[in-house]
Structures are given as structure tokens and as C-alpha cells.
Amino acid sequence: MYDRIKGFRDFYPGEMTARRDTIDTLEDTAQRYGFREIGTPALERAELWTDKSGDDIVDELYSFEDQGGRHVTLTPELTPTVARMVVAKQQELSKPIKWVSTRPFWRYEQVQQGRQREFYQTNVDIFGSSDPEADAEILAWAGDALTNLGLTDEHFEFRISHRDILGGVLESYDADLEIDEAIRAVDKSDKLSTPEYHDALVEAGLTYDQAAEFDDLIAGGDLEDVAAFADSERVDDAVSNLQNVLEAAEDFGAREHCTISLETARGLDYYTGVVFECFDSTGEVSRSIFGGGRYDDLIESFGGQPTPAVGVAPGHATLSLLCQRAGVWPEEEVSTDYYVLQIGDTRPEAARISRDLRERGHVVETDVAGRSFGAQLNYADSINAETVVIAGEQDLENDEVTIKNMESGDQTQVPVEEFPGDLERPTISDFE
Amino acid sequence: MYDRIKGFRDFYPGEMTARRDTIDTLEDTAQRYGFREIGTPALERAELWTDKSGDDIVDELYSFEDQGGRHVTLTPELTPTVARMVVAKQQELSKPIKWVSTRPFWRYEQVQQGRQREFYQTNVDIFGSSDPEADAEILAWAGDALTNLGLTDEHFEFRISHRDILGGVLESYDADLEIDEAIRAVDKSDKLSTPEYHDALVEAGLTYDQAAEFDDLIAGGDLEDVAAFADSERVDDAVSNLQNVLEAAEDFGAREHCTISLETARGLDYYTGVVFECFDSTGEVSRSIFGGGRYDDLIESFGGQPTPAVGVAPGHATLSLLCQRAGVWPEEEVSTDYYVLQIGDTRPEAARISRDLRERGHVVETDVAGRSFGAQLNYADSINAETVVIAGEQDLENDEVTIKNMESGDQTQVPVEEFPGDLERPTISDFE
Numbered sequence: 101m102y103d104r105i106k107g108f109r110d111f112y113p114g115e116m117t118a119r120r121d122t123i124d125t126l127e128d129t130a131q132r133y134g135f136r137e138i139g140t141p142a143l144e145r146a147e148l149w150t151d152k153s154g155d156d157i158v159d160e161l162y163s164f165e166d167q168g169g170r171h172v173t174l175t176p177e178l179t180p181t182v183a184r185m186v187v188a189k190q191q192e193l194s195k196p197i198k199w200v201s202t203r204p205f206w207r208y209e210q211v212q213q214g215r216q217r218e219f220y221q222t223n224v225d226i227f228g229s230s231d232p233e234a235d236a237e238i239l240a241w242a243g244d245a246l247t248n249l250g251l252t253d254e255h256f257e258f259r260i261s262h263r264d265i266l267g268g269v270l271e272s273y274d275a276d277l278e279i280d281e282a283i284r285a286v287d288k289s290d291k292l293s294t295p296e297y298h299d300a301l302v303e304a305g306l307t308y309d310q311a312a313e314f315d316d317l318i319a320g321g322d323l324e325d326v327a328a329f330a331d332s333e334r335v336d337d338a339v340s341n342l343q344n345v346l347e348a349a350e351d352f353g354a355r356e357h358c359t360i361s362l363e364t365a366r367g368l369d370y371y372t373g374v375v376f377e378c379f380d381s382t383g384e385v386s387r388s389i390f391g392g393g394r395y396d397d398l399i400e401s402f403g404g405q406p407t408p409a410v411g412v413a414p415g416h417a418t419l420s421l422l423c424q425r426a427g428v429w430p431e432e433e434v435s436t437d438y439y440v441l442q443i444g445d446t447r448p449e450a451a452r453i454s455r456d457l458r459e460r461g462h463v464v465e466t467d468v469a470g471r472s473f474g475a476q477l478n479y480a481d482s483i484n485a486e487t488v489v490i491a492g493e494q495d496l497e498n499d500e501v502t503i504k505n506m507e508s509g510d511q512t513q514v515p516v517e518e519f520p521g522d523l524e525r526p527t528i529s530d531f532e
Numbered sequence: 533m534y535d536r537i538k539g540f541r542d543f544y545p546g547e548m549t550a551r552r553d554t555i556d557t558l559e560d561t562a563q564r565y566g567f568r569e570i571g572t573p574a575l576e577r578a579e580l581w582t583d584k585s586g587d588d589i590v591d592e593l594y595s596f597e598d599q600g601g602r603h604v605t606l607t608p609e610l611t612p613t614v615a616r617m618v619v620a621k622q623q624e625l626s627k628p629i630k631w632v633s634t635r636p637f638w639r640y641e642q643v644q645q646g647r648q649r650e651f652y653q654t655n656v657d658i659f660g661s662s663d664p665e666a667d668a669e670i671l672a673w674a675g676d677a678l679t680n681l682g683l684t685d686e687h688f689e690f691r692i693s694h695r696d697i698l699g700g701v702l703e704s705y706d707a708d709l710e711i712d713e714a715i716r717a718v719d720k721s722d723k724l725s726t727p728e729y730h731d732a733l734v735e736a737g738l739t740y741d742q743a744a745e746f747d748d749l750i751a752g753g754d755l756e757d758v759a760a761f762a763d764s765e766r767v768d769d770a771v772s773n774l775q776n777v778l779e780a781a782e783d784f785g786a787r788e789h790c791t792i793s794l795e796t797a798r799g800l801d802y803y804t805g806v807v808f809e810c811f812d813s814t815g816e817v818s819r820s821i822f823g824g825g826r827y828d829d830l831i832e833s834f835g836g837q838p839t840p841a842v843g844v845a846p847g848h849a850t851l852s853l854l855c856q857r858a859g860v861w862p863e864e865e866v867s868t869d870y871y872v873l874q875i876g877d878t879r880p881e882a883a884r885i886s887r888d889l890r891e892r893g894h895v896v897e898t899d900v901a902g903r904s905f906g907a908q909l910n911y912a913d914s915i916n917a918e919t920v921v922i923a924g925e926q927d928l929e930n931d932e933v934t935i936k937n938m939e940s941g942d943q944t945q946v947p948v949e950e951f952p953g954d955l956e957r958p959t960i961s962d963f964e
Contacts, residue, residue, distance in 0.1 A: 101835035102580055102616050104573060105604060110617050111571030113631070120569055132890040134897035134915065136866050137552055139543030141536060141650055142574060142606070142636060143594070148534055162575075164596030167640045172537060174574070174606075184534050185542050194914035196901050199545070204574060208599045218573055229901035233879070237900050244890075351883040403533035434568050447665070451783040458564040458676075465566035468669050469628050469661035482626035483566065 107209070107217025118430040119220075119416060122249060122423065123202050126222045126414065129245040133237065135200035135224055140181045142204075146173040148180040152370075152401065160207040174206040178223040178413065179370070179398065186227050187404035195228030195407075202416075214387065214418045221390075225411030227399065232341065235374045235394060235410050236348035242378065242392070242412050243354040249419075250428030253381070256389065258354075259361030260346070260376040263393070264338035265326060266365055269317065272330045277305035286318065287365040318362045326362065338373075345374050364391075372396045374410070385421045390414040437462035437487065437525070439480035443473055444493030449516065453489055453501070456520050481506065487527055489519065503528050539641070539649025550862040551652075551848060554681060554855065555634050558654045558846065561677040565669065567632035567656055572613045574636075578605040580612040584833065592639040606638040610655040610845065611802070611830065618659050619836035627660030627839075634848075646819065646850045653822075657843030659831065664773065667806045667826060667842050668780030674810065674824070674844050675786040681851075682860030685813070688821065690786075691793030692778070692808040695825070696770035697758060698797055701749065704762045709737035718750065719797040750794045758794065770805075777806050796823075804828045806842070817853045822846040869894035869919065869957070871912035875905055876925030881948065885921055885933070888952050913938065919959055921951065935960050 104110060111119060127137070146163040163173035175181060182199060202222040209215060224241055226234045239258060246256055266286060270279045285292075285300035292300065294315070301311035317329055327339045342360070349355040358376070366375040373394030380389065392412025399407035423429040438457050440450045450466050457464045465483060467476055480488050490502040490511075501519055504511035505528045514531045523530055536542060543551060559569070578595045595605035607613060614631060634654040641649060656673055658666045671690060678688055698718060702711045717724075717732035724732065726747070733743035749761055755771045762768075774792070781787040790808070798807040805826030812821065824844025831839035855861040870889050872882045882898050889896045897915060899908055912920050922934040922943075933951055936943035937960045946963045955962055 101619055102577060102612075104616065104620075105575055105577060105598075105602060106600070108573035108575060109571070110573065110620070112617070112621065112625075113568030113570060116569045116571050119571065132893065132895055134868060134895055136545035137548045138545060139541070139548050139551065141540035141542065142638070143537055143540060143650070145534060145537060162596075162598060164594075166537075166594060168538070170537060180534075184536065185544070187533055188536075188542070189544065193544075194911055196911075198897075206574070218575070226900065231900060231902045233900035233902070348879070351880045353883070353887055436566060447780070448783045451785070455785055461564065463564055463566055465630075468658065468663060468665035470663045470665070479626055479628075 105217075107211045109216055109218065113434050114432040117434055118432045119420070121430040122416065122419065123220075123222065125248045126245045127200060127202060129248050130200040130222070130224055130241060133198070133241050133244075135198045135241070138182070138185070138199045138201050140175075140178065140185070140201060140203065142174060143172045144175050144181060144184075146171045148184065149173065149176065157207070160209055162206045162208055176205055176207045178203075178205070178221065179225075179395070179411070180402070182223070182225055182227075183398050183402045183404070183409075186399055186407060187402050190399075190404050190407070196234065197227040198225070199227075200224050214385075214421050216417060220416040221413040222416070223411065223413040225409060227407050227409045229410075230396065230408035232344035232348045233352075234408075235345040236352045236354060238392060238410050238412050239345075239349050239358065239376065240352035240354040242390075242414070243357045245414070246357075246378070249423060251423065251426055253356055255381055255426040255428075256357070256378055256422065257381050258358045258376045258378055259364045260342070260358045260374065261360065261362050261364040262338040262342040262374050263365070263371050264334050264373070265342070265362055266318070268332050268335035268338060269314070269326060269330045271334070272332060273306060273310060273314075279304075282306070283365050286363050289315075289363055321360045321362050323360065342374060366391055366393055370395045370398050370401075376412075378414070380422055380425060382425070384425050385418065387418065389418045389422050434483055435463065436465060436480075436483045436485040438464045438489055439476070439483065439485035439487075440464065440466040440489045440491060441473070441476045441480065442467045442491050446491040446493055446496055449496055449501075450489075450491040453491065453516075453519060460520065460524055462525065503531060537649075539643045541648055541650065545866050546864040549866055550864045551852070553862040554848065554851065555652075555654065557680045558677045559632060559634060561680050562632040562654070562656055562673060565630070565673050565676075567630045567673070570614070570617070570631045570633050572607075572610065572617070572633060572635065574606060575604045576607050576613060576616075578603045580616065581605060581608065589639070592641055594638045594640060608637055608639045610635075610637070610653065611657075611827070611843070612834070614655070614657055614659075615830050615834045615836070615841075618831055618839060619834050622831075622836055622839070628666065629659040630657070631659075632656050646817075646853050648849060652848040653845040654848070655843065655845040657841060659839050659841045661842075662828065662840035664776035664780045665784075666840075667777040668784050668786060670824060670842050670844050671777075671781050671790065671808065672784035672786040674822075674846070675789045677846070678789075678810075681855060683855065683858055685788055687813055687858040687860075688789070688810055688854065689813050690790045690808045690810055691796045692774070692790045692806065693792065693794050693796040694770040694774040694806050695797070695803050696766050696805070697774070697794055698750070700764050700767035700770060701746070701758060701762045703766070704764060705738060705742060705746075711736075714738070715797050718795050721747075721795055753792045753794050755792065774806060798823055798825055802827045802830050808844075810846070812854055812857060814857070816857050817850065819850065821850045821854050866915055867895065868897060868912075868915040868917040870896045870921055871908070871915065871917035871919075872896065872898040872921045872923060873905070873908045873912065874899045874923055878923040878925055878928055881928055881933075882921075882923040885923065885948075885951060892952065892956055894957065935963060 161173045282304035289297045298311040323339045371393040375393035377388040377391040394410040396408040440454045442450045454464045454466045488504040500513045520526045593605045714736035721729045730743040759771045803825040807825030809820040809823040826842040828840040872886045874882045886896045886898045920936040932945045952958045
């Protein structure tokens with residue numbers, strides 16, 4: 101007997117039903133916004149990551165040499181791939197480019213709750229607009245998608261900031277400050293006690309007084325205070341851009357989901373402007389559910405023309421944790437409209453009924469294993485059949501079949517030529 | 533600039549639209565038959581293939597050692613994975629188990645038309661029934677799926693046989709015959725001239741007379757002749773099983789797609805019973821479109837209880853070649869219901885209209901890039917917008933918007949409060 105690899109999941113039909121519902125909701129919402137589905141390779145040249153990314157992601161790559169001697173990797177995220185695709189067709193593609201896709205990615209990480217080595221994301225990106233409306237549309241999609249899953253503002257919030265606010269405020273201190281290290285400290289601050297957090301800031305080059313002042317200012321989250329404190333064009337621009345994005349989000353119906361949270365830094369990724377993270381409002385799911393933001397420099401760094409970009413990529417593992425916590429995760433059960441049960445040699449009639457019902461779009465099973473009445477009824481129950489159509493030899497001699505409602509157990513006989521007849525979705529109530 | 537890896541495809545939105553339509557049709561058809569979607573890992577332990585499979589597939593594996601020292605491989609096919617999954621939960625799963633999934637697989641092969649190194653298949657399998665109805669249901673699903681794609685019997689045929697017919701007939705010759713080699717010759721026979729084919733059979737151990745006789749018998753495809761010639765229980769059973777499958781296929785509406793073709797061997801795979809391949813009826817697409825069959829021994833060889841199984845896995849590359857040849861491949865174009873065009877500062881109203889239309893389920897885009905009237909109209913055209921709703925500052929001062937049909941170019945002004953008002957899918961004809 102073989103086992104599956106650690107960090108990789110098998111999804112059996114019940115759980116898969118709930119996941120498919122969730123994926124469909126995200127994709128359907130994206131489609132309504134005019135995001136277009138793309139298909140992308142599972143393997144890329146490893147250089148897409150080793151040339152530019154931080155060591156963390158490079159250490160986690162499933163990379164190897166293929167039989168043609170290429171250094172390739174299973175893709176740990178989508179962004180470099182879509183950047184490559186934009187560059188490859190930048191003349192032909194009409195802008196803004198709005199893409200969506202759902203697929204697995206792979207990272208050799210520590211396996212824990214909500215984090216597997218194979219994980220699924222729905223990536224949603226806009227290329228070719230630097231306007232705040234593009235950032236706001238990403239927020240609006242994310243808000244609508246979560247709302248369409250049954251979540252409300254009681255369940256989630258988007259914590260939003262701008263990369264240049266933290267950077268610009270830190271810049272206004274001594275030039276000796278290690279800004280990247282300070283940003284990393286802010287990024288981790290919710291996992292640290294206040295003294296630990298201040299220590300980390302001091303480590304980066306602030307005095308203890310400055311650390312306390314900085315902490316107050318950032319935790320306060322008042323954009324005007326921050327702009328006044330930094331007194332720099334960089335922070336003024338960032339504040340004004342963030343305000344414009346929030347105004348556009350107001351028009352797009354997403355403002356209510358957003359809380360200004362200047363601690364939100366999104367690590368030291370390729371982000372360049374507005375960044376945001378989705379959190380469980382109750383804090384019960386402690387890690388961020390997903391994050392996104394603006395990355396205006398990536399396409400150019402991939403050899404393309406300067407092309408602003410903004411995107412978000414909900415991961416389905418953390419999203420399912422949030423939905424389960426909020427009580428809106430779909431039932432992990434398959435559903436079946438009809439089971440057509442055969443007693444004796446009634447296959448031709450059972451097959452005819454099954455085909456007629458399938459043509460109407462229903463989920464219909466019939467016996468393909470020569471099983472007894474009881475075994476078939478058990479099976480129908482196991483697949484949650486709503487209605488069982490019993491095609492028995494004796495009934496059929498009288499040109500009848502029996503319709504059984506599996507919830508109530510009620511059943512009735514109906515003329516076989518009336519089933520399904522002209523009815524789109526016949527149930528027992530049509531014949532009582 | 534980075535390039536993608538040879539044998540791997542990027543699918544941009546136009547082509548992806550056609551592929552998604554095709555995948556949806558196959559999956560929707562499977563769902564109506566009660567096949568349940570599963571989700572499966574991209575990586576498995578390489579032993580799932582190296583322990584049992586032929587050298588061909590092992591040579592083509594994208595396998596490597598992961599950071600935990602496991603010898604892993606990108607999966608080249610689904611069957612061993614589903615076999616592993618059935619074994620892992622064989623007590624819990626109610627039988628018959630009917631599963632479907634669509635995903636990529638990977639083989640390091642020669643790249644050619646219809647064959648990439650990353651390729652997509654829809655796998656459909658039934659576990660736990662040895663009855664002919666299970667084989668017939670697989671054929672019925674495949675037939676319905678192709679029919680739902682717009683294909684007819686003029687476009688495709690299923691060539692069907694039983695593994696034991698070829699094997700059993702060959703067994704009836706001298707014991708010196710290399711049966712596997714002879715089956716391999718039959719499998720390649722459509723690519724060989726008659727003398728070459730007979731040479732190959734002679735190579736395997738037949739005399740020239742026997743080769744000619746065998747060729748006649750198999751090409752004739754008459755089940756009774758074959759049974760009489762072999763005069764063995766093995767061939768009698770195989771013939772009778774094949775006849776039973778075809779009878780069930782008659783009831784299930786799939787008989788008309790099937791042609792008995794005793795050359796159909798499906799190589800030396802794990803198949804044990806009925807096997808079939810789908811071909812282009814005109815022969816224009818020369819390779820088989822896809823194949824399938826019964827593999828009753830696999831689950832047991834994976835350490836499970838004996839569990840009969842039958843399945844099929846259409847590959848989307850060859851299927852698209854057939855659909856294109858037959859003229860039924862979907863348009864490779866995105867579609868858009870509405871583009872809401874902004875002139876001046878009309879974002880709030882444009883956003884309100886967009887949201888109202890999206891709530892009705894439509895595909896709606898609006899400007900997120902601050903573009904001019906002309907640029908927006910060009911963009912609307914590039915995404916095949918059916919209707920453009922023009923929200924202009926002047927119109928809105930009169931509480932009006934302009935509705936433009938992009939095909940006819942006709943346009944009319946409508947009161948903004950009536951758009952979309954109570955209409956589910958307002959078009960210009962609602963206001964003329």
C-alpha cells in the first residue's frame with residue numbers, strides 16, 4: 101500500500117463538493133467583474149524565482165533539473181508567471197488586462213493547520229492601470245467574493261495600508277536606521293509583546309523613545325498625523341493615494357470592509373503601493389486569510405514595458421478555516437436528484453428514465469452493479485438521493501413505476517409514460 | 533525576459549474560454565451520471581510508477597528527490613493515484629465509486645501536434661462493479677460528452693474490443709509465440725503496411741500463412757468466427773462479455789457510437805477486459821483521440837481488496853483537434869454583457885450601474901484606468917461588449933444615460949433611474 105506525500109491532500113467527493121462551491125463562487129464573482137480566466141504551467145524555469153526572490157521562497161522551491169538539463173521548479177506562486185505572460189504579449193493585449201485563475205501551487209514548508217505543501221489559490225490581477233480605481237476594484241472583487249460565500253463584515257476585515265507610509269516615516273528618522281529590518285519588525289509586531297516589538301525596533305536603529313513614538317503613531321493609524329510627522333513628499337503621496345483608493349472603494353461598495361492599518365506591510369515582497377490583508381474579525385483564525393496589493397515594478401523587472409499592476413490571491417485553505425469558523429462552509433456532502441432502482445430485468449426502462457432525467461440536467465444514477473433492492477436503496481441513501489424511481493418488473497407489467505421520496509419515505513405509483521413526461525423535475529408531489 | 537519551458541502552454545483568455553467550455557461540458561455530463569469530483573495531488577511517490585509500469589512511462593517521468601529525501605514524481609496519469617485513494621478508504625466508500633476530475637499531467641515526451649509535456653485530461657472511473665453495465669456507462673458518458681460538444685457519429689467512433697480476444701486467439705497458436713510482441717504488432721498495425729505487419733507477426737513466432745490468417749480473422753471482426761477459431765473458454769468469455777457490454781450500451785444509448793475492432797489492444801497497459809479507443813471517423817486526425825477500458829487487477833496490486841474498475845480519460849489536446857476538425861470548437865473569444873463608459877466625473881453612477889448589473893449575474897466592466905471616451909470604446913470593442921452604457925456628465929445632469937448596441941451602433945438615451953430598473957437584462961430594444 102502506498103501513502104501520499106506529506107503536505108499533499110486527497111480530496112474525496114464530500115469535501116470536494118464544498119471546495120468546488122467555494123471556488124465557483126470566487127470565479128463567478130470574478131467573471132462578473134470581467135476578469136478572464138487564463139491557464140498557466142505548473143513548471144517554470146527556476147530563475148524566475150532564484151534571480152529575484154528572497155531566500156525564504158527559494159529555500160522552499162520544489163526545483164530540480166529536467167531530462168533536458170533545464171533547472172525547473174514547481175511554481176510556488178502565480179505572479180512571476182503572469183508577469184512573464186504579460187511581457188510575452190504586451191503589444192497584443194488590450195489594457196487593462198484583467199485575469200483570474202484557480203490552481204495549486206507548491207512550497208516545501210512546515211505543514212500546519214491551513215498550510216499544506218500543495219495549496220490552492222484564486223489569483224485575480226489587473227495590469228496596465230496605476231489608477232486608484234484598479235486597487236479599489238481588486239478590493240471590491242474580494243469583498244463581493246467573500247460576501248457571496250455568506251461572510252459579512254462581522255466575519256472579516258481588510259486591513260489596508262500603503263508601502264510608502266511605513267518606509268517614508270522610517271526614512272524621516274536617522275539615516276543609520278535599517279529600514280528593511282524595522283519593517284520586518286512591524287510585520288511581526290502582532291506576534292510580539294510591546295517590549296519585544298520595541299526591542300526589535302531599537303535593534304534596527306531607533307532609540308527606545310523613538311520606538312515608542314513610532315509605535316504610537318503607526319498604531320494610531322491617523323493618516324494626517326502620519327503625513328504631518330513625516331513631512332515628506334513620499335508619505336504625502338502615499339497618504340493621498342491610499343485616500344483615493346478608499347474613496348473609489350466607497351463608490352465600488354468595498355469601503356465598509358476596509359480598516360486603515362499601518363502595520364500592514366506584506367513583508368519585503370515586490371509590493372510598491374497599497375497593500376492589504378484579510379483577517380478574521382474575531383481573531384479566532386489568527387493568521388491573515390490572504391493578502392494583496394500593488395506591484396508596479398515587477399513587469400519591468402521581467403524585461404517588459406513599465407506596466408502597473410495590482411492583485412490579490414485568496415488561498416483556499418485559510419479561506420475554508422474562516423468559512424468554517426463563521427459557519428458558512430458548504431455542507432461536505434454529495435447530492436443526487438434521482439436514483440433509478442431496478443428490480444428484475446428492467447434495465448431498458450430504467451435506462452430510458454435515467455436518460456430522460458439527465459437530459460433535463462439532473463444528477464441521476466442507476467444500478468451498474470447488479471445489486472439487490474436493499475443494496476440499491478442503501479446506496480441511494482449514501483449518495484443523498486432526493487427521489488428514488490423504482491422500476492420493478494411487476495409494476496412495469498402494469499405500465500407503472502414507483503416514486504419514493506427519500507426524506508419522508510412516502511411513495512406512490514405513477515404511469516410509466518408520465519415519468520418524467522412533460523415535467524421538468526418530477527417529484528412525488530406531482531403525483532399525489 | 534524569461535521564456536516558458538518547452539512542452540508547456542500558456543492559455544490566454546480567448547483560447548481559455550473555448551477550453552473552459554469544453555471542460556465544463558465534459559464535467560457537467562459526468563455530474564449528471566453521478567460521477568463525483570475529486571481533488572488529487574500533483575506529486576506522488578515515484579514508486580507508484582517505478583514498481584510496476586513499463587519502461588516507457590518511467591523514462592518519461594518528471595521525477596526528483598524532494599528536500600525530505602523522498603523520490604517523488606509529477607504524476608504522468610491519474611489511475612495509480614485513484615487506485616491509492618480507493619485503497620486508503622476502501623471500508624468507508626460506498627460502492628460503486630464513481631469519480632471524475634480534470635487536471636494536468638506531465639510526461640517528458642517528444643512535443644508534437646496534440647502532444648505537450650503538460651497535458652490536461654478528464655478522468656472518469658467506476659470502481660466496484662464487474663458488470664457490463666459499468667463498462668457501458670463509461671461508454672455512454674463518453675458518447676454523451678462528445679455529443680454535448682456538438683460532435684456526432686459522423687465525427688467520431690469508438691473502436692471496441694476485449695483484451696482476452698487477441699490474447700486468447702494468439703494463445704491458440706504454438707506455445708512458442710511471443711504473445712506480447714504479437715499484440716504490440718497488432719497495436720501498431722494501422723501504421724504499418726500489410727507486408728510489414730505480417731513480418732512483425734512472423735517475428736513474434738507465426739508463420740506467414742498464420743499471419744495472413746490471423747490478420748483476416750482479426751480484421752474481419754466477427755465475434756462468432758473468432759470464438760469458433762480459438763475454441764477456448766477464455767475467448768468465449770471475452771466474446772460474451774463484449775456482447776453483454778454492447779447490449780447494455782444499446783440500452784444506455786451508446787451502441788451507435790461503437791464499432792467492434794479487434795485490433796484495439798491499448799498497448800500492454802493494466803487493462804484486463806473491454807478496451808476501446810475513440811477515433812476521428814474521417815481519419816483526418818490520425819491518432820486515437822482517447823482510450824479507456826477495464827482494469828480489474830490494479831486495486832489489488834496496490835494492496836487493496838480485489839476491486840473491479842473501468843474508466844476513460846479524454847485528453848483535451850486531441851479532443852480539441854477533433855472539435856476543430858469537425859467545426860464545433862467554441863469561439864476563442866471572451867464575451868462581455870455590458871461596458872459602463874465614464875465621461876467626466878461619473879464614477880459613482882457608473883459604479884452603481886455596474887453593481888446593479890453584476891448582481892443580476894452579468895459580465896460587466898467599467899473604467900479603472902482613467903481613459904478617454906475613444907480609448908474606452910475601443911476597449912469595450914476589444915472585449916466584445918454587447919451593450920455600452922455611457923454615463924456622461926451632461927447626460928447625468930438630465931438624469932439620463934445612453935445605451936449603445938455595439939453590433940448595430942444604435943444608441944438611445946434612457947432615464948438613469950430606469951437602468952437597469954426592474955429589467956433582468958436590459959438592452960437597447962427595451963427602450964426603443
